[in-house]
Amino acid sequence: MESSLDWGLTGGNAEISLAVQERPLVPNKSELFKHASGFNILGGLFLSGGDVHIHPSPESSPILDTRTTADFTYPVPPQPDAYGQTTTWGPHPEGYSTTYEPEAIVEASGSDSQSFSRPRNPENRDHPNLFTTTALVAHWVATDDEHFKEVMLGAYPDFLRMNPEEQLFDIIQKQFEQAVAKPYSERYRIVKVVTAWLPTVPPESNVLRLVEAFVANNPHIVLGDRTVIRRTLGHCSASSPPRRPEPPVEPVDFYDVAAALTILAANIFNKLRLCDYSAYERGEPSRFDDLIAMNEKLSLWVKDCILSQRDRDSRKLCVKRFNKVAQECRKLRNYNSMATIARVLDEKSKPLAYIPRTMDMLSKSTRESLKQLLAITDPYDNYREYRKQRGGDKSGCIPWLTVLLSDLKRDLLRYPSIVDHQPELINFERYRKLAQRIHMYRMPADLERRRRGAHVTFLEAKFSNIDFPDADEEAEVLRLWKLKEKEEKEYKDHTLELRKLGFRA
DSSP states (O other): OBOOOOOOOSSOBEEEEEBOOSOOOOSSHHHHHHHHTTOOOTTOOOOSSSEEEEEEOTTSOTTSOTTOOEEEEOOOOOEEOTTSOEESOOSOTTOOOOOOOTTOOOOOBSTTOOOOSSOOOSSOTTOTTEEOHHHHHHHHHHOOOHHHHHHHHHHHHHHSOSSHHHHHHHHHHHHHHHTTTSOHHHHHHHHHHHHHHGGGSOTTOTHHHHHHHHHHHOTTSOHHHHHHHHHHHHHHHOOOOOOOOOOOOOOOSHHHHHHHHHHHHHHHHTTOOHHHHHHHHTTOOOTHHHHHHHHHHHHHHHHHHHHTSSSHHHHHHHHHHHHHHHHHHHHTTBHHHHHHHHHHTOTTSTTGGGOHHHHHTSOHHHHHHHHHHHHHTOOHHHHHHHHHHHTTOOSOOBOOHHHHHHHHHHHHHHSOSEEOOSSOEEEHHHHHHHHHHOOOOOOOHHHHHHTTSHHHHHHHHHHHTOOOOOOOHHHHHHHHHHHHHHHHHHHHHTHHHHHHTTOOO
């Protein structure tokens, strides 16, 4: 038995015309399923809680009475789909042989019918996670799976690398033209995809003008949809007035510093898209460059603040202050800034290894606090303590960039973006794995109120004025040795103690 059907349903009814060539008519439902295990249904129909009405085609073999209708219901146990969500469609447990054809659409009757939860692939039965670009866009239009839509919005620039916005809109236009002869609901789904996609398009992109021309010249777009798309285009093209910066105020409290650092990091981290991870892997410019630059500037700022102090006592207070800033970053789930500061405060590495007299002055509580931070950033056993600290935090955090990139590198190497095939196939499992590791950071209400505060403005100005020094390792070591010699001399001469007693030392 063969059919070109390609639809997945839960709880609905479907009318199916089948071309039967081998099997005789069976008298009841149990016999029908007994024989069904040997049929080859192209398209992978899988139903739950609904009725299937099989109407044999007139062109079928005469051994089957074409006037007979067989009705049956087959309940299906829930099972997780490719995105980890529970669905009720999949391969038949008794051995249906299926292939996936995303472009083929069969209308189903019944109010409970819904589309399949993942694309279906006609190109490669052995690798169900490989799809053509057209198949992915077709499923994007047909599905109600919000997770899939979110992944597609972030992933498409990675596999449509040359003018990705224009390539995607060209595919969407073709989908719309194919839907002209279909019910209005098909065209409305495409309009929903367009309005969800447009806000992610750069304002300077030429595709915005292409969309405007398409809306103006296509007679098949109804007035309401035309208005919605144009309103979305207006929001994309309108430039927001420049924000009036507040006068910068240096944060005094360590929580204010941690809050400002977290806001700056979140502003960058929440702009990352799935395509940025692949671009970074290939050595291409990406939004990761901004996050890496911020980490380096934060590290330089902490080092400079400590080393520029005039004596050991001032340096001790500075180390103590940044230790508390790191602890507050930890509480705010800003693990990236926490780890960046903690690595600078490690007395076994530069620059603090060159000022042991300063570190000797730290109190026991400060030393214990630093020890906790360094334990979290210890790379032992694949950063076990850091992963334990994060736990299963799915509410969102700013992850430590070093570990995040290490994990993503393994995933990206395991799942290449494009597989050599005719036609070219996209490995969507790659983007699903990436999406599992990325969770947007949701700032607490207190940080939202501080987003445009004076402390954030101060740190923005501070970091913008930090220049990366030339990589002169010898000059840096020479500077640290001079500082160490100065500390040793002050220690032997009791300079700090004499100064506290009122002597000019």
